[in-house]
Amino acid sequence: NTIAELKAAEENAIKLRKEEELRIYEENKQKIKDVALKVIEEEKKAAMNALLEEKAKLRAKIEAEAASMKANKSKNEVVDDLSQEVTDKFKEASMKANKSKNEVVDDLSQEVTDKFKEASMKANK
DSSP states (O other): OHHHHHHHHHHHHHHHHHHHHHHHHHHHHHHHHHHHHHHHHHHHHHHHHHHHHHHHHHHHHHHHHHHTOOTTSOHHHHHHHHHHHHHHHHHHHHHHHHHHHHHHHHHHHHHHHHHHHHHHHHHHO
């Protein structure tokens, strides 16, 4: 009877330890995601600021080129060309920002999962 009680107590202790490890894992995983999202938002803000600066430069370029236009090209054609250039750069930067966000979250999730598996293996030894 005593051996059965000890075995039951040990199984309960193992179960509680695993539940605590899982809780800690989920908590750490959420913290890492929160940090990653914060970093991504900061990078996104920096990218938007850089885009706004680039847009201002291109707008100045548009105005300078428009002022020195030759008779063979209208101001509207120059504005359209440069506006398209701004649009293309903005799309490219947006695609890069979204791609890097997903890659960072995936990498961090995999890293947390790997560490949890490693910790579980050590605990089971």
